[in-house]
Amino acid sequence: MVKFPRVFTGLWAFHKAFYGLIRRLQTTVEHMRVRNDTAETTALVRGEVISLTSGRRQAVRADASAVTGAYPWVGVMTEGTDYHATGIARINGYGYVLFDEALDPAPAPGDIVYLSETPGRATNVAPKTEGAYVQRIGIVGDDTPYATANAAWVWLYHCCAPTEAD
Numbered sequence: 001m002v003k004f005p006r007v008f009t010g011l012w013a014f015h016k017a018f019y020g021l022i023r024r025l026q027t028t029v030e031h032m033r034v035r036n037d038t039a040e041t042t043a044l045v046r047g048e049v050i051s052l053t054s055g056r057r058q059a060v061r062a063d064a065s066a067v068t069g070a071y072p073w074v075g076v077m078t079e080g081t082d083y084h085a086t087g088i089a090r091i092n093g094y095g096y097v098l099f100d101e102a103l104d105p106a107p108a109p110g111d112i113v114y115l116s117e118t119p120g121r122a123t124n125v126a127p128k129t130e131g132a133y134v135q136r137i138g139i140v141g142d143d144t145p146y147a148t149a150n151a152a153w154v155w156l157y158h159c160c161a162p163t164e165a166d
Helices: 012-030
Strands: 031-036 049-052 059-061 075-077 085-090 093-098 112-115 136-142 151-156
Touching: 031 059, 031 075, 075 093, 075 151, 093 136
Parallel strands: none
Antiparallel strands: 031 085, 049 059, 049 075, 075 085, 093 151, 112 136, 136 151
């Protein structure tokens, strides 16, 4: 979460407007509205890794087998979103991310998280398939949900351009 300095003032209206703006900035920095309106006519699930297909913020399941634009991933769905509906994607901060099933080794705190070749999923193993792209999306913070839901809490970041797998 982005932290801003506290402002002390005697003007209540100023105080209220300033902190309203700060809350909006924090939400804008960490979340983005996306539309599930593409050729994939299925609902997006909470935790799926997504990318965008056009300027209208149309979300699709991201995967490491192809790069869309400069970055193959944009964020992680914070809630399930039906087809032809608008949802919220977390683009920064601490997010719930779905992983591939039966990873060996299983994700552990501190592991680097990569975009998987399975659409909408993440992995803690860098893709090695020829033609795949290696895209880091964050670091595992809490791996507790992996045992029951193939998910983990991840510190998300946007810093690294994808590179082709070796």
